[in-house]
Amino acid sequence: MIVRPRRSDIIVILRNVGKVLLVLGAAMLLPMTLSLCLAEWKPALDLFIGALCCFLFWGVTHLTCNSSEKPSWIAGMATVALSWLVAMILAAIPLFLSGHFGSFLDACFDAMSGLATTGLTVIHDLDHLAYGTNLWRHLIMFLGGQGIVVIVLTFFVAGSSGATQMYIGEGREERIFPNVISTARFIWVVSLVYFLIGTSVIWSSLLNAGLPAARGLFHSSCLFMAGYDTGGFTPQSQSVFYYHSIWVECATIMVMILGMLNFALHHEVWSGNRRELYRNVEVKTLGVTLFATTLIATLGLAATGTYPGAEALFRKGVYQIISGHSGTGFMTIYGRQFVLQWAPIVMFIVIVAMGLGGAACSTAGGIKALRVNISARAIWIEVKKLLAPPSAVLEHHYHHCRKRLITAWVVRAVLVITACYILAYLVGAIVVTIYGYPISQALFESTSACANVGLTCGITSPYMPALVKVTFIVQMWAGRLEFMSVFLLIAMVIGTLRGR
Amino acid sequence: MTRASFSRTLKLGAISAFLLAAFILALPAVAPASGSGTISSEELIENSDRYNERKVRYRGEVVGDILRRRGGYAWIAVNDDPYGRRPTRRYAELKGGNTGLGVFCREEQLEDVEHLGSYREVGDLVEVEGTFYKASPEHGGDLCIVADHVEVILKGHRVNDARYGWEPLLAVALGLASLLVAALLYWQARSRPAA
Numbered sequence: 001m002i003v004r005p006r007r008s009d010i011i012v013i014l015r016n017v018g019k020v021l022l023v024l025g026a027a028m029l030l031p032m033t034l035s036l037c038l039a040e041w042k043p044a045l046d047l048f049i050g051a052l053c054c055f056l057f058w059g060v061t062h063l064t065c066n067s068s069e070k071p072s073w074i075a076g077m078a079t080v081a082l083s084w085l086v087a088m089i090l091a092a093i094p095l096f097l098s099g100h101f102g103s104f105l106d107a108c109f110d111a112m113s114g115l116a117t118t119g120l121t122v123i124h125d126l127d128h129l130a131y132g133t134n135l136w137r138h139l140i141m142f143l144g145g146q147g148i149v150v151i152v153l154t155f156f157v158a159g160s161s162g163a164t165q166m167y168i169g170e171g172r173e174e175r176i177f178p179n180v181i182s183t184a185r186f187i188w189v190v191s192l193v194y195f196l197i198g199t200s201v202i203w204s205s206l207l208n209a210g211l212p213a214a215r216g217l218f219h220s221s222c223l224f225m226a227g228y229d230t231g232g233f234t235p236q237s238q239s240v241f242y243y244h245s246i247w248v249e250c251a252t253i254m255v256m257i258l259g260m261l262n263f264a265l266h267h268e269v270w271s272g273n274r275r276e277l278y279r280n281v282e283v284k285t286l287g288v289t290l291f292a293t294t295l296i297a298t299l300g301l302a303a304t305g306t307y308p309g310a311e312a313l314f315r316k317g318v319y320q321i322i323s324g325h326s327g328t329g330f331m332t333i334y335g336r337q338f339v340l341q342w343a344p345i346v347m348f349i350v351i352v353a354m355g356l357g358g359a360a361c362s363t364a365g366g367i368k369a370l371r372v373n374i375s376a377r378a379i380w381i382e383v384k385k386l387l388a389p390p391s392a393v394l395e396h397h398y399h400h401c402r403k404r405l406i407t408a409w410v411v412r413a414v415l416v417i418t419a420c421y422i423l424a425y426l427v428g429a430i431v432v433t434i435y436g437y438p439i440s441q442a443l444f445e446s447t448s449a450c451a452n453v454g455l456t457c458g459i460t461s462p463y464m465p466a467l468v469k470v471t472f473i474v475q476m477w478a479g480r481l482e483f484m485s486v487f488l489l490i491a492m493v494i495g496t497l498r499g500r
Numbered sequence: 501m502t503r504a505s506f507s508r509t510l511k512l513g514a515i516s517a518f519l520l521a522a523f524i525l526a527l528p529a530v531a532p533a534s535g536s537g538t539i540s541s542e543e544l545i546e547n548s549d550r551y552n553e554r555k556v557r558y559r560g561e562v563v564g565d566i567l568r569r570r571g572g573y574a575w576i577a578v579n580d581d582p583y584g585r586r587p588t589r590r591y592a593e594l595k596g597g598n599t600g601l602g603v604f605c606r607e608e609q610l611e612d613v614e615h616l617g618s619y620r621e622v623g624d625l626v627e628v629e630g631t632f633y634k635a636s637p638e639h640g641g642d643l644c645i646v647a648d649h650v651e652v653i654l655k656g657h658r659v660n661d662a663r664y665g666w667e668p669l670l671a672v673a674l675g676l677a678s679l680l681v682a683a684l685l686y687w688q689a690r691s692r693p694a695a
Contacts, residue, residue, distance in 0.1 A: 040661065041661050042661050042662035042663070042664060042667070043619075043662070045664075045667050045668065045671055046667065048671060049667060049670055049671050049674060052671065052674040052675060052678055053674065054678055055678055055681075056674060056678050056681060059678065059682065059684075060681060061684055062685060063684055063685060063688060065683065067599035087602050097667060098662075099662060100594075101594075118614070123596045123598070124583070124592075124597070124598070125583040125598065126596065126598050127563040127577075127579060127600075127617055127618070128563075128583060128617060128618065128619055129563060130619040130662075131619065209567055210565070210566070210567035210568040210569055210574065211565055211567065212576070215565060236563070236564050236577065237579070237598030237600065238577055238600060241602070241642070242577055242602070243567065244567065244575045244602055244604075244639065244640075244642055244644075245567075246640060258622065306635065307635050307641040308635060308637040308641065309637060309639070309641075312637065312640050312641025312642050313641070314637060315640040316639055316641045317641075318634075333643065334545050336546065337545070337547050337548075337643065340545070340546065340548065341548065341634065341635075349623070374623060392513060394679065395537070425617065430582065461597050462594065462597065463597075
């Protein structure tokens, strides 16, 4: 039975969506200011229109949706899913007005790709895009990576009723502090500190690569936002390959790895508990999966003679595996090279790395290391149960900031989300194959979209069919929010329509 | 026409036809890999095995930056999509993706390059002659062209800001609506009893 939402639930949802859009509108003023400083009048006007739409939405919801009631669990989760959809539409306005997109659907594709930190793009003529619009593309990636609801929780303490539901609904189950508002603020502090350090490191590597100082600063800010938030947009059309520099590649690897780690782990290390780095189950799991996928891919590329020498293997093979595994999507090769030059087994390993993803409560997408570990342990527990005497009581733990017990409930929750991801990867691939693409390429692109990675083997382009674009948008949205809040929103809509 | 002049014309025609045939047959030996003129980045990427370590001639717009490296070398990004000559915001035409190649060359080969494609500029159109590598051992496995010769064949130029359509009107309408909502919010806040 699907319960029909109460009127008060809908009012609370709309009011909170309005708050999210107020933040989004305020964020548009930053690239608008940059455009004004550089005399890019038309892009500044585009961003101003986008900001006005956001402010207007907030104003209308604030006027009409007055409620101090605490939202129900389902309403809190649905708020998040709806916020992301509405944010996509309004974030797409300045992109569409720039004239670099073939349709509003294309602009929505890039907006969702940015918000969900995917990095797939269908933009035209990127190399002639205005600075302001380009900064907006990267800024939405930064906002989406932190979580747009996290921003609302950070700034609107008084209006944070249902904060826990909204926080969890955005794909983050962990609370670093008992209070989710403190947790949200910590996430922002960590990100801003890393922003300063990461941007400086990337900037110095860009200066070494030959970029002028001012352009280098712009590029480094964009690359940090896209790298740390495991997004994958870049200011130029040739991705990281544009710079032809091993130092830029090393600097972005550092940022990508920082982004794929759990914020709780960052908190432990910042608090002086460096031992957590060696004991944490996610670090161990990521270490194993990253090492295994990198080793197989490197051996595969070396065996087929795809790249000459160790440096080339590192800069192409290892880099792409880290980029895929972390969910970033920076590229040091052309997308078609995956298909034309890489052996099928290596391409398959990239798909596996993308599907696994980074750590939970990070900016990375995919199944996540914690779930991979618990799923593997669950299989092992079942085998041990079969071997043990019937009266034996088996207890299994894992270490994630503290010792935790693996219960049947934990295993069920993990397996449900893992199954959702795998199913979504396959369904997306089937939709793509309908249009005649080979299954391996379809699975590559579908996994990349759903795990919010952004690597492409050439399917994603402005000319791909509209249904594939819509499928990828849904995959990016559902994958970023880890399905549950999207399912709850759909259930709520069905409940409303059925009138029960 | 006399018989002699007809025979002379016939001979001349035969010689011309022979020379033309010889030129066409000899062309693949001297011309770039594409057979006649330049080759596109798409053709090079799709057939990288075929063109690997072969001389090619490639033409496109220089975009972004000249990345100067030690020893007097530099990298440039050369795009051969249609936007090189007809930027999107000026002509409002969407005709291609984002295609281009990295070109490694000596810095002095870029002395004539003045305009780099960006929002404000249409970059210089250059023709590059050089060796194509699908994975250059000298450059960390990059798919690129190592240039022997770079020539600017068409100068770039500055372009104006993008054209305005109905956006100013929309901005005014939205601005007025926002003012109205702001006034209503103010009125609502004032009429609410103090806590």
